[in-house]
Amino acid sequence: MASKIVTFTLNGRETEVMVKPLTTLAKALREKLGFTATKCGCYEGNCGSCTVIVNGEPVLSCILPVEEVEGQNVLTLEGITPAEGLHPLQQAFHENFAIQCGFCSPGMLMVSKALLDKNPHPTQAEVAEAISGNLCRCTGYDPIIAAVLQVAAGSNGNQGGSHE
Amino acid sequence: MAKLKGTGISSVNYPTGMNLGGDPTQALIHMTTTGTFVISLASCDLGQGLKTVLAQIGAETLGVPFENVLIDTGDTDTGPHCMGTFASRTTHRAGNAIIMAAQEARKTMLEIAADELEARPEDMETDGQGFVRVKGSPDRKIHLVNLALAGHFKYGKTVAGRGIFFKPNLGIDPETGKMDPDSTEAHACVMAEVEVDTETGEVKVLKLQSVYEIGRQVNPKLVEGQIKGGSVMGLGHALYESTEPYYPSPEHRPGGFFEYILPLAPDVPEMEIRVLEYPSADGPYGVKGFGEMTANAPIPAIVNAINNALGTEISTHPVTPEIVLQALDAKQSKS
Ligand code: FES
Numbered sequence: 001m002a003s004k005i006v007t008f009t010l011n012g013r014e015t016e017v018m019v020k021p022l023t024t025l026a027k028a029l030r031e032k033l034g035f036t037a038t039k040c041g042c043y044e045g046n047c048g049s050c051t052v053i054v055n056g057e058p059v060l061s062c063i064l065p066v067e068e069v070e071g072q073n074v075l076t077l078e079g080i081t082p083a084e085g086l087h088p089l090q091q092a093f094h095e096n097f098a099i100q101c102g103f104c105s106p107g108m109l110m111v112s113k114a115l116l117d118k119n120p121h122p123t124q125a126e127v128a129e130a131i132s133g134n135l136c137r138c139t140g141y142d143p144i145i146a147a148v149l150q151v152a153a154g155s156n157g158n159q160g161g162s163h164e
Numbered sequence: 165m166a167k168l169k170g171t172g173i174s175s176v177n178y179p180t181g182m183n184l185g186g187d188p189t190q191a192l193i194h195m196t197t198t199g200t201f202v203i204s205l206a207s208c209d210l211g212q213g214l215k216t217v218l219a220q221i222g223a224e225t226l227g228v229p230f231e232n233v234l235i236d237t238g239d240t241d242t243g244p245h246c247m248g249t250f251a252s253r254t255t256h257r258a259g260n261a262i263i264m265a266a267q268e269a270r271k272t273m274l275e276i277a278a279d280e281l282e283a284r285p286e287d288m289e290t291d292g293q294g295f296v297r298v299k300g301s302p303d304r305k306i307h308l309v310n311l312a313l314a315g316h317f318k319y320g321k322t323v324a325g326r327g328i329f330f331k332p333n334l335g336i337d338p339e340t341g342k343m344d345p346d347s348t349e350a351h352a353c354v355m356a357e358v359e360v361d362t363e364t365g366e367v368k369v370l371k372l373q374s375v376y377e378i379g380r381q382v383n384p385k386l387v388e389g390q391i392k393g394g395s396v397m398g399l400g401h402a403l404y405e406s407t408e409p410y411y412p413s414p415e416h417r418p419g420g421f422f423e424y425i426l427p428l429a430p431d432v433p434e435m436e437i438r439v440l441e442y443p444s445a446d447g448p449y450g451v452k453g454f455g456e457m458t459a460n461a462p463i464p465a466i467v468n469a470i471n472n473a474l475g476t477e478i479s480t481h482p483v484t485p486e487i488v489l490q491a492l493d494a495k496q497s498k499s
């Protein structure tokens with residue numbers, strides 16, 4: 001099938017990518033556009049590590065054809081990382097030892113960001129629910145939940161380097 | 165049909181490393197022209213924090229700041245030998261190798277400092293802040309960068325050291341069968357509280373209280389991270405995870421995370437952790453290995469708690485809903 005050009009907003013910038021039909025957003029981001037912060041743990045929609053934010057909603061980029069984001073607003077971990085320093089969520093993950101191998105971290109950060117944007121003061125159970133589509137083999141989740149709650153307590157969780 | 169609560173306990177005695185052909189791990193250290201101590205290893209950091217704790221151990225022995233130590237690892241083509249990161253062995257093995265290598269490097273470092281400060285090597289000491297100085301006269305000191313420059317460009321000396329951990333294989337006593345398969349041993353006790361739904365067979369772990377006796381802690385926050393992560397992994401092994409199918413033919417073997425069920429954030433129980441430090445005789449600064457045991461110790465505690473709740477005798481894991489319901493049926497037909 002013929003390749004086609006898909007146009008969308010990536011981290012605040014108009015972006016074009018030439019893809020074969022049914023190329024996933026994850027593949028387009030990592031292999032075509034060089035945005036490698038997004039990680040793929042399973043390529044089948046069941047680990048959450050590839051989560052990015054599309055129009056404010058967390059989505060699994062490994063099973064989303066990039067055509068689906070034509071004209072949409074896509075935010076990846078690169079987009080919330082400030083040029084200097086860290087996003088408050090990144091900082092809190094760092095301080096709470098919420099990262100061990102780090103493979104789940106990009107996805108965990110993006111679901112947490114989507115949660116706090118909608119619900120700046122979630123309960124512990126709401127945080128656990130929000131990240132329940134994301135697997136972490138290393139940390140036991142507890143430090144990740146603590147990090148998100150720390151941001152919720154200290155700020156509105158929506159500052160620093162966001163391009164929306 | 166009801167939700168029944170139960171409590172279970174486990175106690176664990178866990179070996180560090182193993183004794184296959186010496187179980188060697190090597191470390192090489194050299195000082196660069198900028199005063200950085202590069203520690204070359206083949207041991208691997210999986211996210212448990214190995215690079216951090218080994219840099220701490222290296223810095224301690226060398227007497228230099230943590231920031232002056234760089235762990236260079238992960239390439240088995242170019243690095244010295246390591247048996248591998250498993251069996252809770254690496255902090256213990258690589259740590260011992262690093263202490264040995266650092267002592268050798270430190271000796272040369274102090275000799276250069278002595279030459280520069282016109283004193284005797286045995287009168288040198290490190291201040292841990294980046295200087296080597298003369299004991300008793302703290303103003304006569306030299307910074308690591310100047311020391312490194314002097315070593316390289318004035319004296320033609322290499323500040324370096326070689327270290328190895330090696331445990332001789334003493335074999336098996338043919339009379340008694342006695343052998344010495346491991347090094348120091350760590351210990352743990354876990355108490356689990358569960359709630360079992362007798363209608364659906366589902367188990368919820370409410371609380372895990374753990375006590376770990378792991379020798380000297382190099383980095384307490386990383387220790388806590390291992391115990392928390394291991395507790396939840398153990399919960400997964402106790403209730404969900406199996407590479408065997410729940411049904412008896414290989415086609416049903418898990419093919420991905422849809423079938424291989426891991427614990428998720430809402431499954432995380434309340435966790436309380438205590439750490440006891442009884443330094444080991446043979447570990448670096450008294451360390452014992454403990455990473456692996458943190459995923460094992462919770463399993464029998466959880467299974468025992470389920471049996472306590474139901475009055476059953478389940479002795480396998482994972483304790484899936486089917487296993488719970490079968491055990492309840494067996495109990496009923498017995499009575
Ligand atoms: S890589 Fe997308 S869910 Fe696992």
Ligand code: FES
Pocket residue numbers: 098099100101102103104105135136137138139211
């Ligand atoms: S930190 Fe390793 S999977 Fe989460």
